[in-house]
Amino acid sequence: MIDEHFTNMLEKEKEALAKRIAGEITLSSDPGKTMRKWREIFGISQTELAEYLGVSSSVISDYEGGRRKSPGASTIRKFVEALLEIDEKRGGNVIRAFSKTFGSELPTNAILDIREFALPITIKDLVDAVKGEVVANMHLLDRRIYGYTVVDSIKAILEMSSEEFLKLYGWTTERALIFTKVTTGRSPMIAVRVQGLKPAVVVLHGVKKLDELAVKLAERERVPLIVSKAESEVELITGLRKLVEKTEKEF
Amino acid sequence: MIDEHFTNMLEKEKEALAKRIAGEITLSSDPGKTMRKWREIFGISQTELAEYLGVSSSVISDYEGGRRKSPGASTIRKFVEALLEIDEKRGGNVIRAFSKTFGSELPTNAILDIREFALPITIKDLVDAVKGEVVANMHLLDRRIYGYTVVDSIKAILEMSSEEFLKLYGWTTERALIFTKVTTGRSPMIAVRVQGLKPAVVVLHGVKKLDELAVKLAERERVPLIVSKAESEVELITGLRKLVEKTEKEF
DNA sequence: TAAGCTTTTCGGCAATTGCCTAACTCGACC
DNA sequence: GGTCGAGTTAGGCAATTGCCGAAAAGCTTA
Numbered sequence: 001m002i003d004e005h006f007t008n009m010l011e012k013e014k015e016a017l018a019k020r021i022a023g024e025i026t027l028s029s030d031p032g033k034t035m036r037k038w039r040e041i042f043g044i045s046q047t048e049l050a051e052y053l054g055v056s057s058s059v060i061s062d063y064e065g066g067r068r069k070s071p072g073a074s075t076i077r078k079f080v081e082a083l084l085e086i087d088e089k090r091g092g093n094v095i096r097a098f099s100k101t102f103g104s105e106l107p108t109n110a111i112l113d114i115r116e117f118a119l120p121i122t123i124k125d126l127v128d129a130v131k132g133e134v135v136a137n138m139h140l141l142d143r144r145i146y147g148y149t150v151v152d153s154i155k156a157i158l159e160m161s162s163e164e165f166l167k168l169y170g171w172t173t174e175r176a177l178i179f180t181k182v183t184t185g186r187s188p189m190i191a192v193r194v195q196g197l198k199p200a201v202v203v204l205h206g207v208k209k210l211d212e213l214a215v216k217l218a219e220r221e222r223v224p225l226i227v228s229k230a231e232s233e234v235e236l237i238t239g240l241r242k243l244v245e246k247t248e249k250e251f
Numbered sequence: 252m253i254d255e256h257f258t259n260m261l262e263k264e265k266e267a268l269a270k271r272i273a274g275e276i277t278l279s280s281d282p283g284k285t286m287r288k289w290r291e292i293f294g295i296s297q298t299e300l301a302e303y304l305g306v307s308s309s310v311i312s313d314y315e316g317g318r319r320k321s322p323g324a325s326t327i328r329k330f331v332e333a334l335l336e337i338d339e340k341r342g343g344n345v346i347r348a349f350s351k352t353f354g355s356e357l358p359t360n361a362i363l364d365i366r367e368f369a370l371p372i373t374i375k376d377l378v379d380a381v382k383g384e385v386v387a388n389m390h391l392l393d394r395r396i397y398g399y400t401v402v403d404s405i406k407a408i409l410e411m412s413s414e415e416f417l418k419l420y421g422w423t424t425e426r427a428l429i430f431t432k433v434t435t436g437r438s439p440m441i442a443v444r445v446q447g448l449k450p451a452v453v454v455l456h457g458v459k460k461l462d463e464l465a466v467k468l469a470e471r472e473r474v475p476l477i478v479s480k481a482e483s484e485v486e487l488i489t490g491l492r493k494l495v496e497k498t499e500k501e502f
Numbered sequence: 503t504a505a506g507c508t509t510t511t512c513g514g515c516a517a518t519t520g521c522c523t524a525a526c527t528c529g530a531c532c
Numbered sequence: 533g534g535t536c537g538a539g540t541t542a543g544g545c546a547a548t549t550g551c552c553g554a555a556a557a558g559c560t561t562a
Contacts, residue, residue: 023274026324027331047508059551061510068549072321072519073277075550080278298538310521312540319519323549326520 014084017098022080031071035079036064037120041146041174042083042094052082110155112180113148113237117247120144123201123224126176129243130203130236135210136218136225143224145200146174148240150233153179153188178203178240180233185214185225192221203228205236265335268349273331277324283317286330288371290315291425292397293334293345303333361406363431364399364488368498371395374452374475377427380494381454381487386461387469387476394475396451397425399491401484404430404439429454429491431484436465436476443472454479456487 021038028034039049039060046064050057063071063079071079087094123141126148127134134141177199179188185204192202202218204210205228218225230236272289279285290300290311297315301308314322314330322330338345374392377399378385385392428450430439436455443453453469455461456479469476481487 018278019271019274021274022277023270023272026273026277026327027269028324031324045508055550056552057509058511058553061508062512062551065510067511070323070325070519070548072323072549073279073282073327074321076277076324296538306520307522308539309523309541312538313521313542316540318541321518321549323519 013098014088014095017095018080018084020098021083022076025071025076025080026073030066031076032064032066032068035071035076037146038080038083039064040120040144042087043174044083044086048086049079049082052086053078110152112150112152112233113240114150115240115244116147117145117244119247119250120146120174121243121247123176123226125243126201126203126240127226129239130178130205130226130228131230131239132203132226132228134224135227136215137222138224140222140224143200144174145176148176148178150178150180150237150240152181154181174200176201176203178205178228178236180205180236182206183208184211185227186211189214189217189225192217192223199223201226205230205233264349265339265346268346269331269335271349272334273327276322276327276331281317282322282327283315283319286322286327287315288397289331289334291371291395293338294425295334295337299337300330300333303337304329361403362400363403363484364401364491366491366495367398368396368495370498370501371397371425372494372498374427374477376494377452377454377491378477380490381429381456381477381479382481382490383454383477383479385475386478387466388473389475391473391475394451395425396427399427399429401429401431401488401491403432405432425451427452427454429456429479429487431456431487433457434459435462436478437462440465440468440476443468443474450474452477456481456484 025031025034025038039046046060047057050060053060062068063075084095121144123143123145126132126145127141177192179185179202182188182204183206185207188202188204192199201224203226204214207227210227215225228236230239276282276285276289290297297311298308301311304311313319314326335346372395374394374396377383377396378392428443430436430453433439433455434457436458439453439455443450452475454477455465458478461478466476479487481490
């Protein structure tokens with residue numbers, strides 16, 4: 001009974017997300033661009049999506065590239081449904097990441113800020129926003145990221161269970177994971193390695209003396225590592241939010 | 252500054268509603284049917300919408316009738332934007348009715364229940380759901396309605412300002428207005444008449460002795476008047492909610 | 503650096519959309 | 533009963549979509 005209720009709630013969240021994505025694509029002045037944005041948020045390749053839909057991959061590329069100015073409702077529907085079904089088959093991490101039910105389960109005092117960008121940005125953009133310095137994997141700065149999560153590393157380590165850590169990383173691989181109250185950077189990077197999942201980039205704020213091991217772990221995992229020189233958490237978050245607003249204006 | 256903030260909030264609600272409507276149309280297995288549903292919720296005629304969009308009215312009829320199985324994104328976008336812009340020109344009552352901002356301004360203890368149906372129902376359906384008896388305008392029972400508002404008439408009269416009454420009626424003309432704790436039905440019908448607006452149907456619950464003036468006022472306003480014989484408010488609301496669920500299943 | 507995988511670009515074509523016009527139906531009202 | 537406004541139906545047609553396949557280009561990784 002309770003399980004059934006919970007399942008119905010998740011189903012509603014999925015429907016709401018489907019509607020949100022479909023609405024956004026349909027109302028967009030560049031539907032193809034928005035289609036790409038959401039496909040990348042889900043971390044699905046054009047090839048995989050094409051196979052799932054039973055079309056050739058050039059079809060997906062043509063849509064996302066804007067060759068078709070006004071995709072039909074059927075096409076958008078199939079596209080959106082495929083994204084959600086593929087995600088569900090993978091465990092439903094992205095659906096959960098965008099649902100309110102999931103959001104309310106996290107210890108909110110460890111999480112200082114969570115935002116999405118209206119448009120994908122590069123890690124280079126992020127570096128500027130956090131007054132950062134790249135300390136590992138500089139060659140990977142062209143990666144796209146779609147959002148960020150700012151975590152108080154002390155609170156997170158003290159209060160979050162292993163499962164919650166997993167959830168934190170499991171959102172998408174296309175987000176920046178930002179730790180504040182960091183001393184050497186060792187603990188966050190160990191946590192990243194132990195969980196075996198990869199955020200698109202890790203930002204450390206508050207570093208007194210960077211531990212060489214942190215750099216090595218980042219290089220091993222091929223995760224760009226950035227040290228933020230922002231004066232305070234407020235300044236860090238303000239810079240990030242300005243970046244969010246900037247992408248909203250450009251969109 | 253505060254005005255600006257408030258305007259931005261309304262703009263966001265409008266965007267959210269646009270996305271909701273567009274998403275629903277796009278994901279629907281019968282987009283035309285959903286387009287009609289939303290046009291009727293806004294109380295806009297096909298003719299007016301067609302003129303606004305600069306097309307002939309047969310175009311709207313063809314879409315809503317399902318002649319086009321997969322309307323393009325551009326078409327849906329123009330349709331949705333037109334609905335919202337026309338409503339805004341009329342004062343934005345429907346946009347507000349569907350926004351959270353508006354909802355939180357009403358005295359919630361006077362309003363016992365507010366719901367939408369997933370599909371339009373006729374007044375006949377409503378009569379059954381509330382164990383009702385039609386006392387005026389029986390020939391108008393084929394009208395479509397899209398939702399209902401149940402109001403405690405005593406609390407509403409004691410606590411609601413004239414402006415709030417106006418808001419209550421101003422939602423759409425496609426909803427049922429249901430008064431509970433009614434003795435003769437005179438006061439609710441006078442309120443209906445004084446405000447000069449027309450709900451699709453009025454239901455009176457708890458009538459001891461129906462005032463003939465109530466019937467006359469209903470006839471004059473051409474508003475179907477129904478007296479509910481439900482044993483209690485709970486039974487009344489339960490019947491209505493069952494009807495909501497029924498439409499959700501059929502949709 | 504080479505191989506393998508992913509994505510892009512473009513020509514082609516059948517099917518469908520977006521819109522028109524004209525004729526018709528229905529309900530309300532004078 | 534006649535008029536008017538709202539809505540429906542269907543034929544027609546130019547423009548666009550939905551999809552294919554092939555060639556080229558780009559990216560990642562060992």
